[in-house]
Amino acid sequence: MQRSEQIAQVKVLLASLDSGVNVDAGGIRLNPTDSYINTETAQRERSLFFQSHPQVLGLSGDLPEPGSFITINDLDTRILATRDEKGEFRAFVNACRHRGVAVEERENGRARRFVCPFHSWSYDPQGALVGLPKEDHFGSIDKKSFGLIELAAEEKYGFLFANPDPLASLDVDALLGPELSEELDAWDFGSLVRLGGDRYEVDCNWKLAMDTFGETYHFNSLHKDSLATFFEGNVQCYDTFGQHHRMILCRKAIHAMRELPEDQWDITIAGLPVYWLFPNTILLPNDFGMYLVRAYPDSESPGRHTSVITFYTHSSEDRDGTNGKIGAERKAQIQSAPIEALKEIAQGFADIIRDEDYVASASQQRSAASGALPHVVFGRNEPALHHYHNTYRDALGEAPLPLLEA
Ligand code: FES
Numbered sequence: 359m360q361r362s363e364q365i366a367q368v369k370v371l372l373a374s375l376d377s378g379v380n381v382d383a384g385g386i387r388l389n390p391t392d393s394y395i396n397t398e399t400a401q402r403e404r405s406l407f408f409q410s411h412p413q414v415l416g417l418s419g420d421l422p423e424p425g426s427f428i429t430i431n432d433l434d435t436r437i438l439a440t441r442d443e444k445g446e447f448r449a450f451v452n453a454c455r456h457r458g459v460a461v462e463e464r465e466n467g468r469a470r471r472f473v474c475p476f477h478s479w480s481y482d483p484q485g486a487l488v489g490l491p492k493e494d495h496f497g498s499i500d501k502k503s504f505g506l507i508e509l510a511a512e513e514k515y516g517f518l519f520a521n522p523d524p525l526a527s528l529d530v531d532a533l534l535g536p537e538l539s540e541e542l543d544a545w546d547f548g549s550l551v552r553l554g555g556d557r558y559e560v561d562c563n564w565k566l567a568m569d570t571f572g573e574t575y576h577f578n579s580l581h582k583d584s585l586a587t588f589f590e591g592n593v594q595c596y597d598t599f600g601q602h603h604r605m606i607l608c609r610k611a612i613h614a615m616r617e618l619p620e621d622q623w624d625i626t627i628a629g630l631p632v633y634w635l636f637p638n639t640i641l642l643p644n645d646f647g648m649y650l651v652r653a654y655p656d657s658e659s660p661g662r663h664t665s666v667i668t669f670y671t672h673s674s675e676d677r678d679g680t681n682g683k684i685g686a687e688r689k690a691q692i693q694s695a696p697i698e699a700l701k702e703i704a705q706g707f708a709d710i711i712r713d714e715d716y717v718a719s720a721s722q723q724r725s726a727a728s729g730a731l732p733h734v735v736f737g738r739n740e741p742a743l744h745h746y747h748n749t750y751r752d753a754l755g756e757a758p759l760p761l762l763e764a
């Protein structure tokens with residue numbers, strides 16, 4: 359986020375605190391609980407949002423050097439992403455061109471060759487078929503035509519994007535729009551390194567996982583003994599960027615900004631930005647790096663999903679705060695923090711999501727599945743929930759949820 363925007367948003371939060379007036383969606387909306395349990399809806403979402411829509415596969419730091427790879431197994435199309443010898447990011451269908459076995463099973467690593475475990479056809483990081491035992495049994499097979507199937511992929515603003523549909527194209531700038539592109543660029547996410555991560559299989563629809571990141575109304579209740587210690591509940595900034603959105607949660611540390619000149623204001627000290635990239639990605643840039651959350655629907659049941667949470671931090675050289683985004687005192691703490699301490703902070707955050715948010719999400723799912731609760735209510739102070747669901751509905755060709763007076 360650009361400096362000028364950070365200052366502007368800190369002012370919005372302070373004004374909101376001082377006036378006691380939160381963001382306002384202008385009314386309420388009723389969301390049918392059917393949207394969390396309907397198998398036909400779930401199938402259409404998987405097809406339109408997860409089989410043929412661009413996906414965030416990770417950050418540049420997930421492929422730190424030529425020869426690095428990661429695999430993504432949470433989509434119907436399994437993906438192998440590599441950084442080739444020239445340093446270029448590529449993404450492939452992780453399926454051997456002989457008879458379809460995944461050529462790489464490990465989650466990440468380094469490899470000069472991907473050797474299929476079934477009959478040992480081998481591929482290089484550019485996806486080329488470079489060897490097959492007993493090649494003469496395949497006659498005059500043209501190896502060039504049997505490389506791994508490549509997907510449209512683009513590394514931009516520190517993200518690894520790919521489209522799981524081999525026939526589809528990809529344009530990250532068109533996907534994000536100019537305003538959000540510029541803002542994400544300013545964060546310098548490309549310099550982050552992977553710190554760790556976790557994954558949770560939860561008995562709730564993937565949209566309920568997204569919903570839990572859509573308001574701070576619940577902080578003083580659900581998180582009263584955890585996040586509410588550090589955050590002002592029910593205070594936030596909210597802006598949309600086409601399909602996507604940005605919330606900024608308000609940290610109690612914001613009050614320190616009142617004593618500092620504006621050029622020392624820092625949005626990651628004053629708040630916690632929460633971006634949503636349609637359809638399933640939440641970014642939480644913070645003072646030591648970023649948390650990335652992606653929710654994937656279960657292939658069998660609308661009532662289950664997998665959340666993949668990844669933590670990133672600035673490399674040790676960058677943790678000196680030269681990017682100017684970290685306030686002096688916090689900068690000193692982070693500089694001196696051993697990597698294990700940062701991992702612990704990140705895991706603590708993920709634990710709260712698992713043990714508090716997703717417990718509530720699973721309870722919501724159970725109520726939805728009962729059929730006895732026709733709809734849920736999105737309040738005036740929950741604009742992100744209005745936007746999530748009307749964006750999903752629009753993408754599915756459904757009418758928006760109407761705004762009701764409240
Ligand atoms: S399926 Fe891969 S070598 Fe046969």
Ligand SMILES: [Fe+2]
Pocket residue numbers: 570576581715
């Ligand atoms: Fe929460």
